[in-house]
Amino acid sequence: MTFRSGFCCFVGRPNAGKSTLTNALVGSKIAITSEKPQTTRRAVRGIVNRPDAQLVIVDTPGLHRPRTLLGERLNDVVRSTLADVDVIGFCVPADQKVGPGDRFIAAELRALTAPAVAVVTKTDIATREQVAAQLAAVSELGDFAEIVPVSAINGDQVDLLAGLLSARLPDGPQLYPADVATDEDVEARVAELIREAALSGVRDELPHSIAVTVEEMQDRDDLSVIYATLHLERASQKGIVIGAKGARLKQIGTRARLAIEELLGRRVHLDLHVAVEADWQRDPKKLDRLGF
Ligand SMILES: Nc1nc2c(ncn2[C@@H]2O[C@H](COP(=O)(O)OP(=O)(O)OP(=O)(O)O)[C@@H](O)[C@H]2O)c(=O)[nH]1
Numbered sequence: 675m676t677f678r679s680g681f682c683c684f685v686g687r688p689n690a691g692k693s694t695l696t697n698a699l700v701g702s703k704i705a706i707t708s709e710k711p712q713t714t715r716r717a718v719r720g721i722v723n724r725p726d727a728q729l730v731i732v733d734t735p736g737l738h739r740p741r742t743l744l745g746e747r748l749n750d751v752v753r754s755t756l757a758d759v760d761v762i763g764f765c766v767p768a769d770q771k772v773g774p775g776d777r778f779i780a781a782e783l784r785a786l787t788a789p790a791v792a793v794v795t796k797t798d799i800a801t802r803e804q805v806a807a808q809l810a811a812v813s814e815l816g817d818f819a820e821i822v823p824v825s826a827i828n829g830d831q832v833d834l835l836a837g838l839l840s841a842r843l844p845d846g847p848q849l850y851p852a853d854v855a856t857d858e859d860v861e862a863r864v865a866e867l868i869r870e871a872a873l874s875g876v877r878d879e880l881p882h883s884i885a886v887t888v889e890e891m892q893d894r895d896d897l898s899v900i901y902a903t904l905h906l907e908r909a910s911q912k913g914i915v916i917g918a919k920g921a922r923l924k925q926i927g928t929r930a931r932l933a934i935e936e937l938l939g940r941r942v943h944l945d946l947h948v949a950v951e952a953d954w955q956r957d958p959k960k961l962d963r964l965g966f
């Protein structure tokens with residue numbers, strides 16, 4: 675039996691379900707998800723081990739019409755990832771009509787040589803008729819190697835998709851040890867879990883304004899002490915995030931701490947600080963400093 679290995683990039687408009695599907699395929703939470711668009715801000719690698727293949731999935735930010743320098747940089751991340759993979763998974767949600775955003779991405783895919791598998795996501799929240807209609811609509815968008823309906827939430831067809839994507843990889847050896855789920859470092863994952871906690875319950879422009887950095891992690895006996903900063907864009911956002919008497923910030927801290935404890939497998943003390951980096955989404959120096 676030959677062994678295959680290589681890279682698959684998930685691409686799609688914001689909120690299409692790319693990160694949730696990545697986590698479902700990998701079998702553990704390596705990418706944060708939320709119902710707000712533009713949650714993912716980096717190319718996150720998740721590793722899927724199968725008896726006959728190792729499939730490295732690269733989850734990418736949603737490709738969109740950029741309004742800020744951050745948006746432009748996120749789109750650049752997607753494009754440079756796309757140029758370098760063996761197979762592409764083009765994600766389109768089943769519960770929403772195919773739109774200009776999907777057509778725009780499909781057109782970009784046509785210019786690439788890697789085969790594209792179209793994935794109709796979120797089938798659990800669509801009727802059978804909706805799914806059938808979406809499969810037909812997506813097939814009109816381009817020349818896809820396969821078109822697969824999946825649900826990352828109930829796991830329907832997820833394994834089948836892993837097999838179809840793996841079949842498109844070249845022959846090759848394992849690229850990562852079998853017990854590794856991602857190559858993201860712990861600090862980056864911790865920062866993302868804090869951002870995920872901060873995203874829940876905020877609305878409008880605020881989700882886009884939040885960035886998180888981990889300043890320091892210290893291990894003391896059975897406890898990890900983590901110092902992190904939640905960066906906002908305007909002083910007026912501070913009140914919303916901190917809440918009356920600090921109630922919301924406390925909620926964010928508790929939620930994040932529980933997620934980090936699960937990741938690290940040990941107790942965590944999280945020290946969360948809020949700072950304003952005026953208009954960081956549009957400032958090249960600040961973007962560099964925040965890691966974009
Ligand atoms: N019901 C249902 N909801 C899903 C499924 N997959 C994703 N979602 C939801 O859709 C929303 C967006 O999911 P994400 O995985 O964050 O989407 P994304 O494409 O990574 O979004 P960006 O990173 O912003 O581009 C979240 O609220 C998910 O819970 C699914 O299979 N079924």
Ligand SMILES: [Mg+2]
Pocket residue numbers: 692693694705706707713714733734735736
């Ligand atoms: Mg995402």
